[in-house]
Amino acid sequence: MNGLKTNNAPHSSVVVPHFIFGAISFFIVAVMLVLSGAGLLEVYFNTKLIAITHMAILGWATMIIFGALYQLIPVVFETALFSEKLAKITFWMTAFSAVFLSYSFWVASFSMLLPYASVCMFVSLLLFVINVLLSYRKSEIKNWSSKFVIAAIIWLLATELLGTLIALNFKFNFLTETHIHYLKIHATIGLIGWFLLLIIGVGSTLVPMFLISHQLNHNKLKASFYLINVGLLGIAINWFLVNSSILLGICWLMVAIGVLFFVSFIYDSYKKRMRKKLDIGMRYSMLAVASVLLPIVISSVLILGVDVEYELLSRIIVFYGFSILFGFITTLILGQTYKTLPFIIWLEKYKKLVGKTKTPLPRELYSEKIASIQFYLYLGFIITMPIGILLNNLLLVKAGSIALLVVAILYNINILKIILHKVIPIENE
Amino acid sequence: MNKIKIAQFELATLELLKTVMDPEIEINIVDLGLIYELNYDGSEKINIVMTFSTPACPLGETIISNIKETIKQKHPTFEIAVDVVFDPLWNNSMVSEEGKKALGL
Numbered sequence: 001m002n003g004l005k006t007n008n009a010p011h012s013s014v015v016v017p018h019f020i021f022g023a024i025s026f027f028i029v030a031v032m033l034v035l036s037g038a039g040l041l042e043v044y045f046n047t048k049l050i051a052i053t054h055m056a057i058l059g060w061a062t063m064i065i066f067g068a069l070y071q072l073i074p075v076v077f078e079t080a081l082f083s084e085k086l087a088k089i090t091f092w093m094t095a096f097s098a099v100f101l102s103y104s105f106w107v108a109s110f111s112m113l114l115p116y117a118s119v120c121m122f123v124s125l126l127l128f129v130i131n132v133l134l135s136y137r138k139s140e141i142k143n144w145s146s147k148f149v150i151a152a153i154i155w156l157l158a159t160e161l162l163g164t165l166i167a168l169n170f171k172f173n174f175l176t177e178t179h180i181h182y183l184k185i186h187a188t189i190g191l192i193g194w195f196l197l198l199i200i201g202v203g204s205t206l207v208p209m210f211l212i213s214h215q216l217n218h219n220k221l222k223a224s225f226y227l228i229n230v231g232l233l234g235i236a237i238n239w240f241l242v243n244s245s246i247l248l249g250i251c252w253l254m255v256a257i258g259v260l261f262f263v264s265f266i267y268d269s270y271k272k273r274m275r276k277k278l279d280i281g282m283r284y285s286m287l288a289v290a291s292v293l294l295p296i297v298i299s300s301v302l303i304l305g306v307d308v309e310y311e312l313l314s315r316i317i318v319f320y321g322f323s324i325l326f327g328f329i330t331t332l333i334l335g336q337t338y339k340t341l342p343f344i345i346w347l348e349k350y351k352k353l354v355g356k357t358k359t360p361l362p363r364e365l366y367s368e369k370i371a372s373i374q375f376y377l378y379l380g381f382i383i384t385m386p387i388g389i390l391l392n393n394l395l396l397v398k399a400g401s402i403a404l405l406v407v408a409i410l411y412n413i414n415i416l417k418i419i420l421h422k423v424i425p426i427e428n429e
Numbered sequence: 430m431n432k433i434k435i436a437q438f439e440l441a442t443l444e445l446l447k448t449v450m451d452p453e454i455e456i457n458i459v460d461l462g463l464i465y466e467l468n469y470d471g472s473e474k475i476n477i478v479m480t481f482s483t484p485a486c487p488l489g490e491t492i493i494s495n496i497k498e499t500i501k502q503k504h505p506t507f508e509i510a511v512d513v514v515f516d517p518l519w520n521n522s523m524v525s526e527e528g529k530k531a532l533g534l
Contacts, residue, residue: 356502
């Protein structure tokens with residue numbers, strides 16, 4: 001069986017807990033948003049907003065990405081995960097650290113709890129990085145998708161290292177610049193280096209696979225890889241050492257063009273797709289890829305240094321973070337959950353029954369009606385919330401938060417429905 | 430068994446394999462064009478040469494097992510060998526008219 005790598009998938013007990021924890025975290029994030037209300041309209045570095053951001057980034061997005069990546073390593077690297085045991089240990093450590101870290105921010109315990117929570121998170125992420133790197137070492141496939149994944153996990157470690165240094169600085173006070181300065185670098189390399197690169201790496205494999213599109217131009221991925229990585233490295237070096245607005249502009253442009261190359265690759269895949277009708281998972285995913293253009297526009301406005309008053313600038317920064325975290329990352333995760341989790345559970349439950357009994361389709365493991373309502377409510381959320389933030393309108397912000405809470409409840413119902421699916425065998429006639 | 434009967438058996442088996450679905454694409458593997466060859470030796474052995482839409486298809490093993498089980502339900506004593514190849518690479522020209530209709534092409 002030439003090249004068939006289907007027996008490398010990890011056991012579902014490695015992957016599924018990540019989806020459960022991620023779904024619960026998503027619900028907690030929605031509750032925190034409802035509770036914080038007016039806090040979202042304050043300066044972007046207020047403790048409640050940072051707590052929500054870390055719960056969303058680590059407890060929700062990173063946790064689901066870890067789980068999905070363990071499942072996708074056999075697809076992207078065409079090899080098995082290095083250690084399932086290490087993945088399980090990493091899960092428990094990351095789960096504990098995410099809650100610990102967010103709680104530390106929520107109660108503003110910067111010198112008592114935060115340094116310890118950060119070190120716990122750093123160790124957890126380090127274990128994840130080691131597991132992925134050792135899996136990659138076994139892989140014979142060194143394509144652009146896998147290079148994106150490797151670059152992403154290195155940026156993840158750099159992000160967490162800087163985050164830990166900021167946290168330790170509250171206790172030991174050794175950094176020379178203000179926290180806001182380092183926070184800017186921490187957020188930028190985290191969002192672009194970790195999330196964006198990882199999503200490009202996995203997305204450039206999965207989107208053509210799900211849309212069934214072939215003969216795509218992989219040079220676009222190559223250009224995207226170099227432009228984003230070199231641009232991001234330039235941005236980080238500039239902020240650490242040079243502080244030149246011209247260099248910043250050039251590097252930012254490189255990143256933006258790199259992202260456009262990826263969007264163009266996905267657009268080609270969409271145009272050449274054999275599967276014309278998009279299911280719920282792919283509708284979310286296409287919306288996410290289109291949404292990535294929004295932060296590019298906002299960041300360009302910020303980089304160009306458009307003259308606005310401080311209060312509005314602060315809200316634009318919150319809007320920028322929102323457009324990446326919710327417009328792009330969360331949209332994609334919501335969609336890809338419906339593409340990956342039903343398959344993981346379906347494979348576990350029906351692998352040995354196919355051909356012997358009638359089996360349902362993976363998409364029949366969840367309610368498409370709930371998923372569809374969830375999609376339109378989510379659209380409502382990503383439209384009302386940013387308008388509320390930009391116009392400083394608390395009513396819209398609250399309406400958006402409540403919409404997200406309902407989305408989170410519906411999402412959790414479907415996740416439970418998938419995970420708790422019971423096999424009812426029906427003999428073939 | 431003469432050549433005509435062997436050909437008829439092969440066609441009937443292909444028809445049987447139309448009950449094997451790709452659970453992600455939701456089209457049967459025959460209309461999807463994944464079966465490159467199906468050879469019956471006239472006694473109790475069937476050789477299948479097939480492909481997947483992507484080399485790292487996460488459902489590959491399940492589809493193979495489905496093929497074997499489906500044939501064994503009808504011919505319990507048969508030996509079924511499935512060989513997976515990626516040369517030529519699967520492409521949309523291999524999809525049948527019915528498959529194209531199901532894909533919305």
